[in-house]
Amino acid sequence: MAQLIIRQAEERDIMAIEGLEQVCFSDPWSYESLEHDILNNKLSFYIVAEVEGVVCGYVGIWNIVDEGHITNVAVSPDYRRKHIASNMLDVLIASCQEVGVERFTLEVRAGNEPAKALYAGKGFREVGVRAGYYQDNGEDAIIMWRE
Ligand SMILES: CC(C)(COP(=O)(O)OP(=O)(O)OC[C@H]1O[C@@H](n2cnc3c(N)ncnc32)[C@H](O)[C@@H]1OP(=O)(O)O)[C@@H](O)C(=O)NCCC(=O)NCCS
Incomplete structure (x- = not known):
């Protein structure tokens, strides 16, 4: 590249x-x-x-x-x-x-597998869910933290 x-x-x-x-x-x-x-x-x-x-x-x-x-x-x-x-x-x-x-966090759509894989590879762990968080389609948000 x-x-x-x-x-x-x-x-x-x-x-x-x-x-x-x-x-x-x-x-x-x-x-x-x-x-x-x-x-x-x-x-x-x-x-x-x-x-x-x-x-x-x-x-x-x-x-x-x-x-x-x-x-x-x-x-x-x-x-x-x-x-x-x-x-x-x-x-x-x-x-x-x-x-x-020292600590990093983010929210990601529950169905966004590429992003979840990216973040998991960077040491982020899933710690919680905000049910129905996204207003456009009611999708859950997964809360991730990297400690
Ligand atoms: C998620 C996003 C940012 C990834 O960007 P990218 O530059 O393609 O990601 P990278 O090439 O750095 O990928 C790093 C790792 O993440 C994972 N990954 C990335 N895209 C993936 C996919 N489509 N499927 C599975 N795993 C994926 C893989 O583990 C990958 O490592 P590998 O290629 O060695 O297997 C990109 O797909 C994007 O812009 N998506 C739309 C916006 C979005 O959803 N952003 C996140 C919001 S929370």
Whole structure:
């Protein structure tokens, strides 16, 4: 594969991140929500993956004291199964650990087997369920933690 660059997201990446939201999620974040979170939320940290100038993945997190709440992980369909999400999570976790984040959590749709497999491979364990959490289809959310 061409060179993979993983770097902190910047203002110029917001449109590409919005595009990833549109193709990857049934309930995508809006441009305005992403813009606010990336530029104004002091707790948030976003990284993107770039291949040949194309932003093909991103990860976002809110760091609340020593806990990191991963908000979204997405990779463009054409770039999947190339360990891009895996690499982004490694960089995200290492970067957050450097500033004192010790525990990481996220919620994932119960039926999202690719994401659950990805997170399990990164040491996340299923610890609970929020029944009917997702408003679009009433799907359960699995709560995962990496201690
Ligand atoms: C989930 C997602 C981010 C994975 O991105 P990716 O870059 O393809 O994942 P990686 O290539 O880094 O995969 C790492 C590991 O995760 C697991 N995995 C990833 N995709 C998988 C799939 N479709 N089926 C089974 N396991 C999968 C595998 O264990 C894989 O390791 P392997 O390829 O050596 O077997 C991507 O499928 C995606 O964007 N999905 C839509 C958005 C989404 O659901 N995000 C998560 C929200 S909680």
